Amino acid sequence: MDDKIINVENISKIFNPFPLRKKERGPGLWVANLVRLRRIKENEIVALQEVNLFVNRGEIFAIIGPNGAGKTTLIKILSGLLYPTKGNGTVSGLDIIKDHEKLKSIVSFVSASFWMGLEWQFTAYENILQYAIMLGVPQDTAKKRIKEYGEFFHIDYFDKKVPALSAGMRQIISVIRGLVVDRPILYLDEPFVSLDPEKRMALSEVVKTLANKGKTILISSHEFTDLDVFHPRSVMLYKGKTIGYGFAEELLPEKGIIPYSLRLSEFLPDLESALFESGIIACKVPKELIVLDRVFNVRLLVRSERVNDLINEILKRKIKILDIKKESISLKDAYLYRVNNEVLN
Numbered sequence: 062m063d064d065k066i067i068n069v070e071n072i073s074k075i076f077n078p079f080p081l082r083k084k085e086r087g088p089g090l091w092v093a094n095l096v097r098l099r100r101i102k103e104n105e106i107v108a109l110q111e112v113n114l115f116v117n118r119g120e121i122f123a124i125i126g127p128n129g130a131g132k133t134t135l136i137k138i139l140s141g142l143l144y145p146t147k148g149n150g151t152v153s154g155l156d157i158i159k160d161h162e163k164l165k166s167i168v169s170f171v172s173a174s175f176w177m178g179l180e181w182q183f184t185a186y187e188n189i190l191q192y193a194i195m196l197g198v199p200q201d202t203a204k205k206r207i208k209e210y211g212e213f214f215h216i217d218y219f220d221k222k223v224p225a226l227s228a229g230m231r232q233i234i235s236v237i238r239g240l241v242v243d244r245p246i247l248y249l250d251e252p253f254v255s256l257d258p259e260k261r262m263a264l265s266e267v268v269k270t271l272a273n274k275g276k277t278i279l280i281s282s283h284e285f286t287d288l289d290v291f292h293p294r295s296v297m298l299y300k301g302k303t304i305g306y307g308f309a310e311e312l313l314p315e316k317g318i319i320p321y322s323l324r325l326s327e328f329l330p331d332l333e334s335a336l337f338e339s340g341i342i343a344c345k346v347p348k349e350l351i352v353l354d355r356v357f358n359v360r361l362l363v364r365s366e367r368v369n370d371l372i373n374e375i376l377k378r379k380i381k382i383l384d385i386k387k388e389s390i391s392l393k394d395a396y397l398y399r400v401n402n403e404v405l406n
């Protein structure tokens with residue numbers, strides 16, 4: 062049975078760079094605040110707008126969206142680090158506003174920027190151990206977990222001080238620090254940043270294992286390939302608004318779209334325009350999806366009833382089809398479709 066451990070109801074967050082002054086008194090304050098009221102409206106930043114979602118216990122749930130979409134803000138609110146401006150939410154039965162102090166003690170939060178919080182005079186090992194002890198993990202347990210994760214991630218630089226670590230090394234140390242704390246709810250905000258493919262795969266494996274053991278994991282990333290391995294339900298944010306919610310297939314608003322990977326002898330803009338304008342493909346092809354490796358590798362979102370037209374359009378230009386493969390809808394497909402087709406145009 063589903064067990065909704067995280068519930069978010071109509072959460073909005075407005076950052077206000079010019080808060081009203083409250084402490085002073087007197088008529089001057091009225092005038093000052095009136096001026097500020099105008100500046101507030103002009104300058105307020107809507108980081109989240111009426112976001113609704115739930116996450117089941119033991120689920121890996123993804124938060125996706127471009128820079129500034131509100132991903133980190135949402136995670137901070139669900140960690141008790143920020144209050145929402147409006148809306149309600151609970152995490153494991155705790156109210157995100159009233160119980161925010163308790164909330165901090167049941168979640169473990171790892172962010173791509175947290176390596177900055179590492180103490181530079183300590184070694185990697187000392188950083189993880191001290192952090193775990195401060196957050197209430199018994200020393201022996203912490204040491205045992207550090208050893209296990211160290212072996213799993215092949216860490217041979219535990220004894221190096223932070224300035225001597227590379228960017229990826231610092232990142233994995235800050236991830237291990239969050240894992241060693243071992244709480245029922247884990248928030249991973251851009252955990253794959255700077256990690257090499259081997260570490261990324263290892264981290265994905267840890268995430269899957271923890272979810273299988275019943276931990277609930279919220280993960281944000283721009284690396285869609287890393288997220289697709291979980292086939293997660295997701296919320297897609299854009300400028301604070303929810304533009305999609307569900308599995309990758311559900312994030313595409315249009316039904317009957319099939320991604321195809323093609324290897325072509327040529328893929329030039331006139332073919333792309335012809336395919337898009339005649340409605341054969343549902344989305345223009347972002348440059349990053351055209352990979353030139355002697356031949357052109359391209360991924361197209363094709364309307365299922367137009368596959369024959371696709372082949373004809375290609376062949377009539379005397380372009381060779383070296384390979385064509387039907388794929389399943391990925392988070393990246395859904396994301397690029399929404400951001401390119403709807404939001405930017």
Ligand SMILES: Nc1ncnc2c1ncn2[C@@H]1O[C@H](COP(=O)(O)OP(=O)(O)OP(=O)(O)O)[C@@H](O)[C@H]1O
Nearest residue numbers: 076106107108126127128129130131132133134135
């Ligand atoms: N403390 C703050 N004060 C004012 N504005 C803020 C603050 N924190 C975030 N914002 C703004 O809120 C919006 C959402 O920021 P947030 O960090 O949640 O985005 P994000 O989706 O995590 O982006 P990224 O992919 O770059 O990490 C942005 O416009 C940002 O400038």
Ligand SMILES: [Mg+2]
Nearest residue numbers: 132133134250
């Ligand atoms: Mg962020």
